[in-house]
Amino acid sequence: MSLSMYQASVPVFIHMLGNLSAILGKAAAYAETKKIAHPVLLGSRLAPDMLPLSAQIQIACDSAVRCASRLAGVDLPSNPDTETSIPEFQERIAKSIAFLKSVSAAQIDGSEERTVTLQMRTGEMKFQGQPFLLGFALPNFYFHLTTAYAILRHNGLDIGKADFLGKY
């Protein structure tokens, strides 16, 4: 069976977001043990002008959800940024995974040349589906996922590559 746009996107997002949720479960246990308030961990950054953990999780979710909705040509679901605790972020991840599961292979396969339009701060950008997935959506997703991991690791959470990659 040859590689498809669906296989290269949706199942990858679901798997990696599941790993992030499990990492957040470890972060919640760590916060409990160390008496760290969730907003302290969630507000942590690697540099003062870099987004905090909360935003890294939000954007990881959104980049996956938006990629799938854009490739499938379905409406972007709304995800207001209202989370303030680790369980609320796990809930956001669960909702993102539920959305991803609602998108079928048939909706995404064949989207290699479908036009994808992004509204960026710098203006409108148009991509074809395949360069959008490989050159924008996947690197952007992994960027925020890894940064979330790195912020927690930097804050002393005992996690390793196996937590990031999950079971395969």
Next chain:
Amino acid sequence: MSLSMYQASVPVFIHMLGNLSAILGKAAAYAETKKIAHPVLLGSRLAPDMLPLSAQIQIACDSAVRCASRLAGVDLPSNPDTETSIPEFQERIAKSIAFLKSVSAAQIDGSEERTVTLQMRTGEMKFQGQPFLLGFALPNFYFHLTTAYAILRHNGLDIGKADFLGKY
């Protein structure tokens, strides 16, 4: 044209490693301005039990090169870890890109079900080509690439998402 194993791997690696080399160019200029010795930046970590920048760059290169060689079924090129300055790491990236350019689409396309065997610390692991690429090689590559970026960002280098993603 439908997505292929080659397109989802080699051109992505080449593009992203080129971005990393450009980021290292900015790091060298920053080190020069701030009078920071290269080994100081290259030895920086986000946690004391996490690999330093030098290893993040080496593994990013190796994970790309090894993925391509394994999917193509060609011998793994040797890359001893001998770099001590930023230009030497840029040279390693250039060599990795040269290897990646030497692998053809014909060698990698159709590798979805090819058996890939990894020697891990925990023993031998066997994958099929597609789950190897999507569930191991790409997340591992992006993990080390983003961590390299994050270490430099944490050390004050003025870079942003546009440097990570590059031109697309």
